[in-house]
Amino acid sequence: MGKFLLVVIVFAALVYAVFWLIERHRGGAPARGRRTPPKPPRTLAPDDDEDFLRDLNRRQRKRDDDRPNNE
Template sequence: MARVFILLFMLHVVLMAVALISCLSAEKRDVRALPRFLWVPVIVLVPIIGPVAWFLSRRRPILGGISPAGSPARPLGGPANRARPPAPDDDPDFLRDLDAEQAKRDRELFQRWEEDLRRREDDIRRRETDDREDQHRPEP
């Protein structure tokens, strides 16, 4: 039985610490129902129920997409009509530009390789021609 009490005490301490940190670091607009100076004693002095009440008070109620005040519900902390930009790997324009840039780099690399190959082939041909001419020259 002592283990259960120890476990409940540890749960209370951890929950209280997390709730206190959350309460003290919350934006002013996110502190609801009570002022912050009243939330701190409630969280500390009311075991388990105080921290749970803090977390439940921070949740914004959503009733069919309309909040109780009659305004459309919105995500916590964000403006009502702010669209989130898509992630780069979900943005087709970004992916298209990325593919175009990669294709351009590939073409430039391929052209450098071809130029290097032509230069090396020309050097080899020149050496072979010089070697043949040296072989056919009579020695003085």
């Protein structure tokens, strides 16, 4: 009876460990109830960044305004 109980306990521990690892891998709740802050959205390329594009347009307009008209 003792060996059977030991096998059941070890099996339960393994099943618990597998489900715990799966949950962590899927991004479930972190251990001990701690919350991780959400990651800010990542800019993939300069043309995805609105601030970058706005600054480019501002620079281009300034360059165009500073250039003398030879027309």
